[in-house]
Amino acid sequence: MEVIRFIVNPEEDIKNIIECWDEGSFKNKDVSHILPLELYELLKGQKPNIVRQIVTDYVENYYKQNSQYISKILKIATDTWQSLETEYIQKLELLTGKSFKLNGITACATLARRCPYNYKKRWFMFYLLAHPLQVNKICAHEIMHMHILNEFSEELEKLNSKDEFALLEALTVLLNQIKLSDTILAPDKGYEPHKALRSKVTELWLEKKDFDVVLKDTIKVIQHNGSHK
Numbered sequence: 001m002e003v004i005r006f007i008v009n010p011e012e013d014i015k016n017i018i019e020c021w022d023e024g025s026f027k028n029k030d031v032s033h034i035l036p037l038e039l040y041e042l043l044k045g046q047k048p049n050i051v052r053q054i055v056t057d058y059v060e061n062y063y064k065q066n067s068q069y070i071s072k073i074l075k076i077a078t079d080t081w082q083s084l085e086t087e088y089i090q091k092l093e094l095l096t097g098k099s100f101k102l103n104g105i106t107a108c109a110t111l112a113r114r115c116p117y118n119y120k121k122r123w124f125m126f127y128l129l130a131h132p133l134q135v136n137k138i139c140a141h142e143i144m145h146m147h148i149l150n151e152f153s154e155e156l157e158k159l160n161s162k163d164e165f166a167l168l169e170a171l172t173v174l175l176n177q178i179k180l181s182d183t184i185l186a187p188d189k190g191y192e193p194h195k196a197l198r199s200k201v202t203e204l205w206l207e208k209k210d211f212d213v214v215l216k217d218t219i220k221v222i223q224h225n226g227s228h229k
Contacts, residue, residue, distance in 0.1 A: 003085055003102065004139055006074045006126075008109045014052075014059050016110050016125060021051055026114045034113045062111065070109070073128060077107075080132040081139050088140055088183050095174060096211045098151040105146065107139060117142045119149045137186035141172050148215075155215055163222050166194055170218060173198040174205055197221070 020026060020034050021043060032040050039058050043051055063070060089100045102122065109128040115138055117124035124142040126135050145168050149156065156164050175181065175188040190198050200221055204214045 002082065003089065003100075003143070004081060004105050004107050006077050006081075006107045006109070008063060008070060008074070008128075010059050010063050012108050012125070013063075013110045013112075014056050016114060016116065017055050017059065017112050018052060019116075020112045020114050021055070029113075036111055039111075059111065070128070074109070076132055077126070077135045081136055084136065084183050088180070089143075091180050091183060092140075092144060092147060095177075095180065096147065096151065098147070100147055102143075102146055102150060105143065107142075115142070117145060119146050122146070131186075133184075133186040136184050137175070137188060140175055140180070140184045141188055144172055144175065152215060155219060158219060159222065166197060167218060167222060169194050170197040170201050171215070173201050174211075174214075176202075177205065 017035060017039070020031055024031050026034050035043075036058075039055070042054050042058065046054060093100050105122045105124070108123065108125050110125040111128055113127050115125040115127060124138075126138045130138070148168060148171060156167070159167060169191055172188050173190060175184060181187070197218070201214060201218055204217050205211075208214055208217075
């Protein structure tokens with residue numbers, strides 16, 4: 001099974017970096033910790049139209065000048081992930097009780113430490129300079145999101161977009177359970193605002209060991225207390 005294809009797309013990376021800059025922070029970290037330091041220094045104090053040009057020039061030059069190195073990174077990422085992809089998906093199916101039906105998912109490299117995903121387009125980003133085990137974790141994390149969105153859409157319809165995001169991010173704490181963590185070998189740390197909710201998911205899982213029940217009970221917690229409780 002080859003579910004994920006690793007690629008580079010400078011245009012998508014440019015868009016992601018500009019969005020990072022515009023937002024100013026990610027995971028409670030200042031943008032200076034998300035972008036390459038050299039690029040951050042070039043962008044400081046610049047107007048929006050100049051920012052776009054600087055980012056475009058920087059990204060295009062980086063991919064052009066480091067093409068051989070980047071090709072090796074993509075090969076390592078592909079080989080490392082494919083060595084565990086089948087086992088991971090089998091365990092994800094056991095965890096959720098649902099067959100995995102997705103394929104043709106694209107993993108696009110980015111120079112930013114911000115990795116968005118798009119379920120409808122079967123697409124997500126991974127940090128180009130991350131350790132291969134960290135790339136595995138990113139892949140596992142995003143695939144889990146997509147699998148849940150694909151198989152539990154009826155349950156998720158009860159939530160607004162903010163609460164759905166919180167639910168999906170909280171549920172990835174289950175990647176740290178022994179059967180999955182033995183395959184991925186890198187912890188899923190999640191977001192600080194969802195720490196309490198992730199703890200609740202872990203508590204529910206250890207008590208119930210039934211994903212359907214954990215999902216429904218977590219949704220009830222979010223609806224009653226809010227997504228950050």
